[in-house]
Amino acid sequence: MYLKRLDLQGFKSFPEKVKLEFNPGITAVVGPNGSGKSNVSDAVRWVLGEQRAKSLRGDKMEDVIFAGTESRKPQGFAEVTIVIDNQDGRMPVEFTEVQVTRRVFRSGESEYRINGAACRLKDIQELFMDTGVGREGYSIVGQGRIDEILNAKGEERRRIFEEATGIVKYKTRKIEATNK
Ligand code: ATP
Numbered sequence: 001m002y003l004k005r006l007d008l009q010g011f012k013s014f015p016e017k018v019k020l021e022f023n024p025g026i027t028a029v030v031g032p033n034g035s036g037k038s039n040v041s042d043a044v045r046w047v048l049g050e051q052r053a054k055s056l057r058g059d060k061m062e063d064v065i066f067a068g069t070e071s072r073k074p075q076g077f078a079e080v081t082i083v084i085d086n087q088d089g090r091m092p093v094e095f096t097e098v099q100v101t102r103r104v105f106r107s108g109e110s111e112y113r114i115n116g117a118a119c120r121l122k123d124i125q126e127l128f129m130d131t132g133v134g135r136e137g138y139s140i141v142g143q144g145r146i147d148e149i150l151n152a153k154g155e156e157r158r159r160i161f162e163e164a165t166g167i168v169k170y171k172t173r174k175i176e177a178t179n180k
């Protein structure tokens, strides 16, 4: 399972459709200050369901939509698609390639799709649960997160290890079952 492609359109500093291709192994994204490196990692967290505008370095969700420059008009929506190679079947679906898409309009409503079919945010969260990918997944370690993990108190640190070891899915189901 690896990140194969990221398509951005109207997301932050990417007004036109851009396709970023990745290969298995290590990829480094390099570029001058302000060129959009962090916007790429914001796009990954956003498409996986990030709801907190602040964590995407904005004030409101609309701030992820390309705001325009002197020579370009603003965009009406932002759309990001993440393409994941699932040939090893680590994701619990029959597809060997999984595409997750999120689109947001200026009104603020988000639309989600899995391999082109409309779905709920919850479906995306379940899809990635215990794969290590996802909004809270350990696969995205932001600046300052290392210190956060090292300084975390018992409970919080346990949560990180639970996600990493793959038992969150069962805990969530247990909570759902006992609440019914
Ligand atoms: P650094 O090396 O300083 O960390 P970076 O390559 O990570 O830089 P980013 O933070 O990804 O850069 O990109 C910042 C740029 O994105 C700024 O120029 C900012 O104006 C632009 N930007 C962010 N949101 C939007 C938006 N909604 N519309 C247009 N441009 C945006």
Ligand code: MG
Residues within 6 Å of the ligand: 037, 038, 039
């Ligand atoms: Mg940056």
